Amino acid sequence: AYGGAEWGRDRTGSGERERERESEMEAFVGASALSVNAAQSAAVTHRRSAFVQSKSQARARVAGVGAGAGAAALKMVSAETAAKLAQTGDEFADKVINSIRFLAVDAVEKANSGHPGMPMGMAPTSYIVWDKHMKYNPKNPLWIGRDRFVLSAGHGSMLQYALLYLFGYDSVSIEDIKQFRQIDSCTPGHPENFETPGIEVTTGPLGQGICNAVGLAAAEAHLAATFNKPDAPKLIDNYTYCILGDGCMMEGVASEASSLAGHWGLGKLIAFYDDNSISIDGRTDIAFTEDVLKRYEAYGWQIIDVPEGNTDLAGLDAAIKEAKACTDKPTLINVTTLIGYGSPNKVDTYAVHGAALGADEVQATRDYLGWEYGPFEVPEEVTKHTNRKIQEGADLEAKWRAGFEEYKSKYPEEAKQFEDQCINNSLPAGWEDALKKAGEDSGSMATRQLSQVMLNALAPVMPGLVGGSADLASSNLTIMKGYGDFQKDSMENRNFRFGVREHGMGAICNGLCLYQGGLVPYCATFFIFTDYMRGAMRMSALSQAGIIYVMTHDSIFLGEDGPTHQPIEHLASFRAMPNCYMMRPADATETAAMYAIAVETRKTPCVLAFTRQKTEKLGASYEDAKKGAYILSCNSSSGNPDAILIGTGSEVNLCQDAAEKLRADGKTVRVVSMPCWEVFENQSAEYKASVLPSSVPMDKRLVVEAGSSFGWSRYAGVFQCIDGFGASGPANDLAKKFKLTVDDVVATAKTML
Numbered sequence: 001a002y003g004g005a006e007w008g009r010d011r012t013g014s015g016e017r018e019r020e021r022e023s024e025m026e027a028f029v030g031a032s033a034l035s036v037n038a039a040q041s042a043a044v045t046h047r048r049s050a051f052v053q054s055k056s057q058a059r060a061r062v063a064g065v066g067a068g069a070g071a072a073a074l075k076m077v078s079a080e081t082a083a084k085l086a087q088t089g090d091e092f093a094d095k096v097i098n099s100i101r102f103l104a105v106d107a108v109e110k111a112n113s114g115h116p117g118m119p120m121g122m123a124p125t126s127y128i129v130w131d132k133h134m135k136y137n138p139k140n141p142l143w144i145g146r147d148r149f150v151l152s153a154g155h156g157s158m159l160q161y162a163l164l165y166l167f168g169y170d171s172v173s174i175e176d177i178k179q180f181r182q183i184d185s186c187t188p189g190h191p192e193n194f195e196t197p198g199i200e201v202t203t204g205p206l207g208q209g210i211c212n213a214v215g216l217a218a219a220e221a222h223l224a225a226t227f228n229k230p231d232a233p234k235l236i237d238n239y240t241y242c243i244l245g246d247g248c249m250m251e252g253v254a255s256e257a258s259s260l261a262g263h264w265g266l267g268k269l270i271a272f273y274d275d276n277s278i279s280i281d282g283r284t285d286i287a288f289t290e291d292v293l294k295r296y297e298a299y300g301w302q303i304i305d306v307p308e309g310n311t312d313l314a315g316l317d318a319a320i321k322e323a324k325a326c327t328d329k330p331t332l333i334n335v336t337t338l339i340g341y342g343s344p345n346k347v348d349t350y351a352v353h354g355a356a357l358g359a360d361e362v363q364a365t366r367d368y369l370g371w372e373y374g375p376f377e378v379p380e381e382v383t384k385h386t387n388r389k390i391q392e393g394a395d396l397e398a399k400w401r402a403g404f405e406e407y408k409s410k411y412p413e414e415a416k417q418f419e420d421q422c423i424n425n426s427l428p429a430g431w432e433d434a435l436k437k438a439g440e441d442s443g444s445m446a447t448r449q450l451s452q453v454m455l456n457a458l459a460p461v462m463p464g465l466v467g468g469s470a471d472l473a474s475s476n477l478t479i480m481k482g483y484g485d486f487q488k489d490s491m492e493n494r495n496f497r498f499g500v501r502e503h504g505m506g507a508i509c510n511g512l513c514l515y516q517g518g519l520v521p522y523c524a525t526f527f528i529f530t531d532y533m534r535g536a537m538r539m540s541a542l543s544q545a546g547i548i549y550v551m552t553h554d555s556i557f558l559g560e561d562g563p564t565h566q567p568i569e570h571l572a573s574f575r576a577m578p579n580c581y582m583m584r585p586a587d588a589t590e591t592a593a594m595y596a597i598a599v600e601t602r603k604t605p606c607v608l609a610f611t612r613q614k615t616e617k618l619g620a621s622y623e624d625a626k627k628g629a630y631i632l633s634c635n636s637s638s639g640n641p642d643a644i645l646i647g648t649g650s651e652v653n654l655c656q657d658a659a660e661k662l663r664a665d666g667k668t669v670r671v672v673s674m675p676c677w678e679v680f681e682n683q684s685a686e687y688k689a690s691v692l693p694s695s696v697p698m699d700k701r702l703v704v705e706a707g708s709s710f711g712w713s714r715y716a717g718v719f720q721c722i723d724g725f726g727a728s729g730p731a732n733d734l735a736k737k738f739k740l741t742v743d744d745v746v747a748t749a750k751t752m753l
Contacts (some may be wrong), residue, residue: 087311087369087370088124088311088312088313089311089313090313092381092385093124093127093313094369095379095381095382096127096131096166096382096385096386097123097124097127098123098342098369098371099162099166099378099379099382100119100123100126100127100159100162100163100166101119101120101123101341101342101369102366102371102373102375103158103161103162103165103166103177103376103378104116104119104120104123104156104158104159104162105119105120105357105362105365106177106362106375106376107158107161107162107177107178107180107187107376108158108180108356108357109356109357109358109359109362109375110178110180110375111180111181111182111356112356113181113189113356114157114158114180114181114189114354114356115155115156115157115158115353115354116158116340116352116356116357117156117276117278117339117340117346117352117353117354118153118155118156118159118245118274118276118339118353119156119158119159119162120339120340120341120342120343120352121274121276121309121310121337121338121339121340121341122156122159122243122272122274122309122335122337123159123341124309124310124311124313124316125243125272125274125309125316125335125337126159126163126243127313128313128316128317128320129149129241129272129320130149130163130167130389131167131386132317132320133147133239133241133317133320134147134149134239134241135147135238135239135396136167136389136393136396137393137394137396137397138164138167138168138169138170138198138389138390138393139168139170139390139393139394140393140397141169141171141197141198142197142516143393143397143400144235144236144422144423144516144517145235145236145237145238145396145397145400146238147238147239147240147241148200148213148216148220148238148239148240148241148515149163149200149240149241149242150200150201150203150209150210150212150213150216150240150241150242150243151191151203151209151242151243152203152206152207152208152209152210152212152213152242152243152244152245152248152254153203153206153209153243153244153245153247153248153274154190154191154202154203154204154205154206154209155189155190155204155354156243156245157187157188157189157190157191158177158180158187159243160191160198160199161176161177161180161187161196162177164196164198164199165177166378166382166383166386167386167387167389168386168387168389168390168393169197169198170197171186171196171197171198172186172187172196172198174376174378177376178376189204190202190203190204191203191204192542192543193514193543193544194542194543194544200212200216200514201213201216201510201511201514201543202539202542202543205535205539206245206247206248206250206251206254207244207247207248207250207251207252207253207254207507208253208507208510208535208536208539209242209244209248210242210244210248210254210257210258210271211253211254211256211257211504211507211508211510211511211536212507212508212510212511212514213240213241213242213269213271213511214257214258214260214261214266214269214330214504214507214508214511215257215507215508215509215510215511215512215513215514215515216240216511216512216514216515217240217261217266217268217269217330217511218261218264218266218486218496218508218511218512219511219512219515219517219519220236220238220240220268220515221264221266221268221491222466222486222491222492222494222519223235223236223422223515223517223519224236224237224491225490225491225492226463226492227414227417227418227422229407229410229411229414231410232403232406232407232410232411233400233403233404233406233407234403235403235404235407235418235422236422236517238268239268239269239270239324240268240269240270241270241271241272242269242270242271242272243271243272243274244271244272244273244274245273245274245276246274246275246276246277246278246279246284246288247279249273249288249292250279250287250288252503253503253504253507253535253536255295255504256501256503256504256505257501257504257507257508258296258299258301258330259299259499259501259504260498260499260501260504260508261299261301261330262296262299262300262301262329262330263299263300263488264486264487264488264491265300265328265329265330265488266330267326267327267328267329267330268327269330269331270320270323270324270330270331270333271330271331271332271333272333272335273292273332273333273334273335274309274335274337275292275309275334275335275336275337276336276337276338276339276348278339278348278349278350278353279350279353280350280353280354281350282350283350292334293305293332293334296332300329300330301329301330301331301332302322302323302326302329302330302331302332303331303332303334304319304322304323304331304332304333304334305333305334305336306319306333306334306335306336307336308336309335309336309337310337310338310341316333316335319333320333328488339352339353340352340353340357342365342368342369343357343361343364343365343368344361344364344365344368345361345364346361417463420518421463421464421517421518422517422518424518425516425518425602426518427462427599427600428461428462428463428464429461430461431458431461431462431599432596432599432600434457434458434460434461434462435454435457435458435592435593435595435596435599436592436596436622437457438453438454438457438588438592439454439588439589439591439592439593439622440588440589442588442591442617443588443617444587444588444614444615444616444617445588445614445615446610446611446612446613446614446615447585447586447587447591447610447611447615447649447650448475448476448477448552448553448610448611448612449477450585450587450588450591450592450610451476451477451478451550451552451591451595451608451610452477452478452479453588453591454591454592454595455478455480455522455550456480456481458595458599459480459481459482459483459494462520462599463494464517464518464519464520465480465494465519465520465522466486466494466495466496466512466519466520466521466522467494467495467496467509467521467522467523467524467548467550468486468495468496468497468498468505468522468523468524469497469498469523469524469525469550470498470499470500470501470502470505470523470524470525470529471497471498471499471500472524472525472526472552473495473497473524475526475552475553476524476525476526476550476552477552478522478524478550479495480494480495483495485497496523498523502525502529502530502532502533503532503533503535503536504536505523505525505533505536506523506533506535506536506537506540506547506549507533507535507536507539509521509522509523509536509540509545509547510536510539510540510543510545510547513540513545513546513547514543514545520546520548520599520602521547521548522547522548522549522550523547523548523549523550524549524550524551524552525551526551526552526553526558526565527551527552527553527554527567527570527609528553528564528565528566528567528570530549530551530567530570530574530607531570534573537549537574537577537580537605537607538577540580540605541577541578541579541580541604541605542578542579544579544603544604545603545605546598546601546602546603546604546605546606547605547606548595548598548599548605548606548608549605549606549607549608550608550610551607551608551609551610552609552610552611552612553565553567553610553611553612554567554584554609554610554611554612554649555567555611555649555650555706555707556568556706556722556726556727556731556734556738557611557612557613557650557706557731557734557735558612558613558731559612559728559729559730559731559734560728560729560730561728562726562727562728562729563725563726563727563728566725566726567609567707568707568708568722568723568724568725568726569707569708569710570609570707571584571609571648571705571707571708572707572708572710572711574607575677575678575711576711579603579604579605580604580605580606580607580678581597581598581601581604581605581606581607581676581678581679582607582609582676582677582678583597583598583606583607583608583609583675583676583679584608584609584648584649584675584676585608585610585625585649585675586615586618586620586647586648586649586650586652586653586673586675587615587616587617587618587620587652588617589617589618589619589620589621589622589625590618590620590625590673590675591608591610592622592625593622593625593626593675594606594608594625594675594676595608596626597626597676597679609649611649611650613650613731615649615650615652615653616653618632618652618653618656618673620632620673625673625675626679627679627680627683627687628674628675628676628677628678628679628680628681628682628683629646629672629673629674629675629676629677629679629680629691629692630672630673630691631670631671631672631690631691632652632655632656632671632672632673633656633659633670633671634668634669634670634671635663635668635669636668636669636670639690639693639695640693640695640696641668641669641670641696642667642668642669642700642753643662643667643668643669643670643696643700643701643702643749643752643753644669644670644671644672644692644696644700644701644702644716645658645659645669645670645671645672645702645704645745645749646672646673646674646701646702646703646704646712646715646716647671647672647673647674647703647704647705648673648674648675648705649675649705649706650706651704651705651706651740652671652673654704654740654741654742654745655671655673655704655745656671657742657745658704658742658745658746658749659671661742661746662746662749662750667749667753669749670696672691672692674715692715697717698713698716698717699717699718699752700717700752700753701715701716701717701718702716702718702719702720702745702748702749702752703715703716703718703719703720703721704720704721704740704745705719705720705721706721706722706738706740707721707722708721708722708723709721709723710723718748718752720739720740720744720745720748722738722740726738
């Protein structure tokens with residue numbers, strides 16, 4: 001057997017020695033061909049045990065695993081007993097676990113694409129979670145009382161599809177598994193909540209899933225604090241389970257959200273760290289040597305270590321029970337595994353991370369694990385066992401519904417709100433009237449101030465509205481007055497303080513939304529800092545999560561902070577994003593209308609860009625503004641003006657004033673305000689033609705916007721925009737420098753005409 005304790009020592013040594021060892025190991029494997037024997041098994045067990053033992057000793061201070069206990073649990077084994085240790089010791093559990101493994105192996109093999117290694121290593125953990133602990137009804141994946149499961153390591157998606165199939169969900173059949181990663185299948189390469197019932201959130205970009213899990217857990221905590229009563233059955237009482245890997249741990253966004261989870265004390269969040277020390281480039285110690293457990297301890301998490309995650313089912317079960325017993329901290333269960341567990345020649349190497357095993361290695365793995373079943377074949381006794389969850393789940397939901405009826409008899413008003421919001425996901429009566437009135441009553445002011453007016457108009461009539469800012473609440477103006485801060489001891493409150501964590505904020509809000517409890521989350525920062533959170537915003541669009549993104553300081557007119565803080569290309573970039581509404585309202589009426597669209601659009605995120613500086617009230621129609629673009633003014637009786645000026649946000653005022661000067665010179669000019677392209681494009685062809693008639697050629701249409709001209713060519717041929725970076729200085733001086741004054745617009749229009 002090759003390797004021995006030296007391999008384990010090299011894991012903590014230089015990367016060069018590591019690579020030399022890997023080369024020698026590959027040569028050894030090649031020479032051995034595909035023979036599966038106890039010697040190879042012992043080699044893998046021996047070298048991994050040495051490494052895990054050293055890691056366990058280093059963690060003893062944090063995880064409570066003493067060096068003596070660790071050594072006893074990880075004692076060296078002989079070649080004769082190595083094969084026996086490859087299984088858990090529970091013959092039936094091994095059948096279920098290997099069913100999970102081989103569904104993943106066979107699906108990846110058939111597709112010749114995918115990631116078999118993680119499902120093979122995390123099958124025992126998933127088995128314990130889904131078989132022994134998770135609460136769900138396979139026939140009603142949207143039951144509000146279910147536990148939530150998130151696969152943050154979304155590349156291992158076949159793990160989740162195998163679980164859904166085995167445990168009785170209708171969304172994934174064996175034929176669906178055979179269509180893994182194929183066009184129009186419900187088993188895509190990464191889990192997608194909009195494709196496959198039972199998938200809570202869309203994952204794949206590493207780190208996003210654990211952030212979503214924090215959001216799901218925060219939603220549970222808030223709704224439980226809002227609705228649960230001490231003398232009635234609990235309406236909200238679920239755990240959020242999450243599997244994340246080394247890649248998630250390396251991503252900064254995971255750190256942002258995990259820090260907040262610890263601060264908030266989300267005791268019903270249980271995360272499993274698949275600590276297999278392998279990533280795409282090889283062993284993680286080429287770039288990642290920090291003590292992850294100490295980091296999470298510093299965040300305020302409970303840490304539990306399971307040193308032998310491939311075989312210690314009792315340890316996994318005990319760890320989950322211990323996690324549930326801790327109610328004031330989230331828990332990170334460190335599960336040390338071998339990636340590709342069961343593959344005799346690729347186990348514990350990056351070769352099994354992101355590629356099919358190959359036909360020979362698949363057979364070798366079957367032989368090694370004693371799996372006598374063919375591709376996609378699941379033993380009948382396994383299916384019978386896992387499908388018991390169908391009845392158990394129905395019974396759990398029936399018990400919950402009986403509890404809800406008891407709750408309703410004691411608290412009818414709260415029960416009605418719960419049913420409307422959390423079960424039916426319906427919006428409360430009067431919310432849009434509140435917005436319209438706020439728009440009518442508000443005068444000329446910065447649109448960020450108008451945003452504050454709208455949020456506080458909605459807050460009393462819309463209890464599901466929750467959100468906050470990334471440490472800029474006093475600038476973004478996003479506090480709902482009188483509704484307190486969501487904190488560890490006040491989770492019923494609705495203002496979230498995200499700190500300077502833009503990316504984590506966006507990803508957490510995706511979880512708040514996708515909890516499906518009727519929450520309408522908003523989050524805020526300066527528009528420029530969407531650069532820090534674009535990954536989460538794109539996932540909102542892909543996941544059909546209707547987040548309201550409140551983005552203030554929307555142009556160069558924020559002034560002296562200069563080009564580091566002045567958005568240029570940002571409007572264009574979000575207009576280019578699928579399933580995303582980019583909104584830039586010009587006044588109180590448009591702000592009310594854009595908020596109304598954002599509230600009622602539950603499957604499309606809306607990015608609302610607001611000014612720092614004052615804008616004038618235009619006297620627009622609320623109904624017209626809700627169409628995304630409309631005629632603000634026009635002095636052409638024929639409907640065919642000499643020119644059309646198109647503006648958004650603060651530049652609509654420029655267009656209006658410029659139009660008056662041009663009209664004074666005898667020109668017919670139409671002013672079009674276009675707060676949202678995407679909403680305008682959803683209107684009828686007749687309406688769009690009435691606003692922008694083809695009789696007015698493109699070279700007679702002028703766009704005025706303090707941002708990039710990119711994309712505007714679909715509506716006009718002349719642009720008063722900014723296609724370079726801004727500058728530091730007072731707003732009025734910047735307007736002159738970048739030719740965004742009334743006189744500049746008039747001059748451009750006259751040249752155009």
